[in-house]
Amino acid sequence: MTAANMFLDAAAEAGYYALFGRSSGPQIRGGEAAALVRLGVEPITSVDDTFDIMLAIDWQGVQRFAAELPLSKNSLVICDPSAGDVPEVYVKTGAKIVHLHMKDLAKEIPGGRPNMIALGAVAELIGIPVGPLTEVLGKSLKKKRADAYEASVAGVKAGAAAAATLGGSKRLAAAKAKDAKRWTVTGNYGAGLGAIRGGVRFCAAYPITPATEVLEYLASALPKVGGVFVQAEDELASINMCLGASYGGEASITSTAGPGLSLMTEGLGLAVASETPVVVVDVQRVGPSTGIATKCEQSDLNIAVYGLHGDAPHLVVAPNSVGDCIFTTQWGVYLAESLQTACLVMSDQALGQSRAIIDAPADVAFVGKRLAAVAPAEGEVFKRYANTASGISPMPIPGQPGCQYTSDGLEHTETGTPSSQSSDHTLQLDKRQRKLTNFDYGNHWATIEGEGDIAVITWGSCTGAAREAVERARADGVKAKLISLRLISPIRPQHMADALKGVKKILVVEQSHQGQFTRYLRGEYDLPAKPESLSRSGPLPMRPGEIHARLLSMGK
Amino acid sequence: MTSCESTATYTAKDFKSEVKPVWCPGCGDYAVLSSITKAFADLGLAPHQTSVVSGIGCSSRIPAYTNTYGIHSIHGRALAVGQGLKLGRPDLTVLVAGGDGDGFSIGGNHFLHACRRNVDITYIVMDNRVYGMTKGQPSPTTESDWDASAMAPPGGTGMTPFHPLAIALASGANFIARGFSGDPNGTAQIIAEAIKHPGFSFVAIMSPCITFREEQRDWKNTMRNVNIEPTTDPAQAARRLMTDDGFNCGILYRGDRPAYGKEKKATNAVSDLDREFTL
Numbered sequence: 039m040t041a042a043n044m045f046l047d048a049a050a051e052a053g054y055y056a057l058f059g060r061s062s063g064p065q066i067r068g069g070e071a072a073a074l075v076r077l078g079v080e081p082i083t084s085v086d087d088t089f090d091i092m093l094a095i096d097w098q099g100v101q102r103f104a105a106e107l108p109l110s111k112n113s114l115v116i117c118d119p120s121a122g123d124v125p126e127v128y129v130k131t132g133a134k135i136v137h138l139h140m141k142d143l144a145k146e147i148p149g150g151r152p153n154m155i156a157l158g159a160v161a162e163l164i165g166i167p168v169g170p171l172t173e174v175l176g177k178s179l180k181k182k183r184a185d186a187y188e189a190s191v192a193g194v195k196a197g198a199a200a201a202a203t204l205g206g207s208k209r210l211a212a213a214k215a216k217d218a219k220r221w222t223v224t225g226n227y228g229a230g231l232g233a234i235r236g237g238v239r240f241c242a243a244y245p246i247t248p249a250t251e252v253l254e255y256l257a258s259a260l261p262k263v264g265g266v267f268v269q270a271e272d273e274l275a276s277i278n279m280c281l282g283a284s285y286g287g288e289a290s291i292t293s294t295a296g297p298g299l300s301l302m303t304e305g306l307g308l309a310v311a312s313e314t315p316v317v318v319v320d321v322q323r324v325g326p327s328t329g330i331a332t333k334c335e336q337s338d339l340n341i342a343v344y345g346l347h348g349d350a351p352h353l354v355v356a357p358n359s360v361g362d363c364i365f366t367t368q369w370g371v372y373l374a375e376s377l378q379t380a381c382l383v384m385s386d387q388a389l390g391q392s393r394a395i396i397d398a399p400a401d402v403a404f405v406g407k408r409l410a411a412v413a414p415a416e417g418e419v420f421k422r423y424a425n426t427a428s429g430i431s432p433m434p435i436p437g438q439p440g441c442q443y444t445s446d447g448l449e450h451t452e453t454g455t456p457s458s459q460s461s462d463h464t465l466q467l468d469k470r471q472r473k474l475t476n477f478d479y480g481n482h483w484a485t486i487e488g489e490g491d492i493a494v495i496t497w498g499s500c501t502g503a504a505r506e507a508v509e510r511a512r513a514d515g516v517k518a519k520l521i522s523l524r525l526i527s528p529i530r531p532q533h534m535a536d537a538l539k540g541v542k543k544i545l546v547v548e549q550s551h552q553g554q555f556t557r558y559l560r561g562e563y564d565l566p567a568k569p570e571s572l573s574r575s576g577p578l579p580m581r582p583g584e585i586h587a588r589l590l591s592m593g594k
Numbered sequence: 595m596t597s598c599e600s601t602a603t604y605t606a607k608d609f610k611s612e613v614k615p616v617w618c619p620g621c622g623d624y625a626v627l628s629s630i631t632k633a634f635a636d637l638g639l640a641p642h643q644t645s646v647v648s649g650i651g652c653s654s655r656i657p658a659y660t661n662t663y664g665i666h667s668i669h670g671r672a673l674a675v676g677q678g679l680k681l682g683r684p685d686l687t688v689l690v691a692g693g694d695g696d697g698f699s700i701g702g703n704h705f706l707h708a709c710r711r712n713v714d715i716t717y718i719v720m721d722n723r724v725y726g727m728t729k730g731q732p733s734p735t736t737e738s739d740w741d742a743s744a745m746a747p748p749g750g751t752g753m754t755p756f757h758p759l760a761i762a763l764a765s766g767a768n769f770i771a772r773g774f775s776g777d778p779n780g781t782a783q784i785i786a787e788a789i790k791h792p793g794f795s796f797v798a799i800m801s802p803c804i805t806f807r808e809e810q811r812d813w814k815n816t817m818r819n820v821n822i823e824p825t826t827d828p829a830q831a832a833r834r835l836m837t838d839d840g841f842n843c844g845i846l847y848r849g850d851r852p853a854y855g856k857e858k859k860a861t862n863a864v865s866d867l868d869r870e871f872t873l
């Protein structure tokens with residue numbers, strides 16, 4: 039992983055875009071792990087169908103990754119003969135196999151390590167010059183350990199020299215020179231940054247894979263901007279601490295994954311009923327129960343949309359690329375604060391734990407702001423839950439004289455007094471629904487690309503693969519349009535109708551065994567045609583080829 | 595304790611709301627409400643600078659009856675809500691209140707961790723050794739042989755009652771006291787001391803449920819004010835609490851652990867954070 043991170047940095051230095059996902063076994067530390075990297079001269083938002091190069095330092099447990107490391111006969115496998123025979127699953131792919139004596143070459147260098155030989159070799163094969171590599175090594179090692187730096191540079195050079203004689207080069211198109219306006223970010227850190235950009239100053243959370251990095255980021259970044267981070271005793275405490283802080287006027291966030299989201303649903307109901315803003319980033323993993331904690335699926339959709347008890351309108355949004363985790367989380371904070379309700383940001387493992395080289399994100403102006411309250415005139419009572427036309431009621435911040443009220447999860451009157459009358463219940467339900475339905479979400483509700491009489495509707499991390507499939511299909515003469523929903527709930531019927539004008543066939547792409555997204559779309563939207571569903575479980579990422587093949591058969 | 599900027603002085607009445615309590619006539623919780631509002635007034639606090647946070651139960655209805663920034667949250671989560679509020683807004687006086695079922699059963703885990711964490715809030719539990727709101731089931735503090743409930747097996751639950759004060763001590767609580775709703779003035783004094791004490795302070799207030807545990811009317815004869823000097827020695831406090839019969843009122847322990855939470859101070863602009871991601 040260290041070498042892969044350095045490789046990515048060097049590629050960025052050389053001007054390439056990249057997407058780097060990781061896959062590991064169930065071990066806590068060490069053990070078998072694979073670094074999956076894709077490079078290009080344009081931004082990359084998807085994995086590819088197969089890998090061009092597989093470099094194996096050893097074969098420990100590597101068979102387990104066979105499905106995640108698809109190879110073809112055009113692929114190149116580089117391995118150390120001292121590691122033993124190439125496992126049958128990889129031989130069967132027909133890939134070209136070449137030997138590189140990584141261990142021996144490393145031994146010739148004092149302090150040399152095989153992973154540096156590997157790093158130099160791969161870089162050479164795809165055409166990343168030694169310059170950016172040594173630059174990166176310098177940044178991470180030079181100051182701390184001069185001897186390690188020397189050994190690493192020697193290793194990289196030896197690896198590159200050895201690879202030059204291997205044949206089978208997989209050179210990339212030349213990249214533009216390094217652009218100062220590029221970022222390197224993971225989806226989880228991006229979500230944390232987006233939260234702070236949106237105004238979040240409080241986070242209470244409980245660790246859970248694959249959401250923990252959101253918390254790690256916030257734990258270190260929040261105090262710098264005057265915010266507070268607390269490690270709570272569980273998810274019940276997390277969400278409720280957030281509600282307390284939010285009631286006090288601090289925009290608040292927590293992050294979790296499926297099992298934690300289940301524990302939070304009662305608290306989310308309180309946020310809805312008491313109209314207290316709160317944001318939860320759910321980094322989806324494979325479920326049900328503890329499922330597969332380190333891998334991706336999009337199967338928390340049902341609980342996100344329908345998991346709350348009672349009629350509980352709330353916001354559900356979803357980022358559709360690693361970089362978009364920044365924007366969508368920021369937007370989620372803005373929406374939650376503006377609408378005084380809960381907003382779920384449905385990220386997923388493939389977005390959250392992948393590292394990407396992206397164009398610097400725009401600094402957008404979405405900062406959460408609540409509708410401020412004014413103290414009532416002498417003798418009048420303050421109506422915290424006033425039935426306004428927009429459905430949004432002014433919200434005081436404790437400390438403001440004259441606006442004392444009790445925030446309540448019990449149904450209440452406009453003043454907040456508990457009430458069991460049907461008229462109060464209907465009035466408040468209407469109000470809480472109306473504020474969400476009538477809000478202007480602008481064109482952020484979806485990412486829409488291309489034109490055609492087929493529409494591919496998708497969400498989350500499937501978006502990248504769908505985009506690439508649509509592009510490939512276009513080259514084959516099949517015209518399709520990509521619609522990736524960012525605002526999952528509430529629905530936008532008119533916007534969707536506009537986006538689907540002229541569309542004759544629909545393909546819904548998602549990573550869920552039950553087709554949760556397909557069902558959701560069919561249940562909530564008037565679609566012009568019965569959609570075809572390309573829906574399968576995780577943990578293997580959706581590949582462009584699968585979608586491309588479906589588009590070709592639909593285009594016939 | 596939070597300093598009060600306002601020069602106006604408020605009376606206990608200013609801390610009461612217009613909302614009429616749903617409590618049964620004779621419920622001990624009325625007196626607890628009076629003790630809380632009296633303590634706020636005695637401390638010179640202002641309604642807009644105080645907050646009363648609760649969970650769910652008869653006793654947890656209390657925020658609506660106060661004229662403060664109240665939160666009536668969900669069953670068992672009041673301490674989490676209250677700690678979040680205080681950490682987000684250290685300038686407010688935050689009082690968390692509720693019942694024994696709310697605090698020690700569904701909310702038991704939060705109770706342990708609130709004692710450990712030591713956020714500067716005051717937690718009041720109106721202990722009636724029963725679930726009032728759901729009509730008379732045994733709670734964690736119910737005597738093991740109490741079986742006058744549709745949900746308790748004949749002969750009682752057979753479970754050892756929870757000892758909230760001893761558990762609070764073992765979990766690291768910094769201020770431990772017991773009050774009795776039949777002595778509202780004494781209880782108001784204890785609450786005021788608890789609010790003034792830095793860090794987490796825990797006050798169990800014996801508050802009879804005359805509807806489901808009529809025999810608790812007799813508490814006025816059994817509860818006693820011990821008037822002892824609060825110890826700062828946890829070992830002595832432990833002895834005191836382990837030999838306690840549940841009827842001793844007063845401040846039983848005062849620790850000196852510093853309160854949790856750092857001062858909130860921005861050292862960077864939000865745009866500074868971008869640097870970590872730029873190549």
Ligand SMILES: Cc1ncc(C[n+]2csc(CCOP(=O)(O)OP(=O)(O)O)c2C)c(N)n1
Nearest residue numbers: 650651652653669693694695696725726727
């Ligand atoms: C999650 C959840 N479970 C159960 C309930 C039902 N419930 C409401 S109050 C209560 C017990 C209250 O007892 P206690 O905290 O002792 O308060 P009291 O009514 O005696 O003052 C229960 C079980 C609930 N509201 N929420």
Ligand code: SF4
Nearest residue numbers: 618621652726803804
């Ligand atoms: S049921 Fe008991 S605790 Fe509830 S209001 Fe009546 S007397 Fe008080």
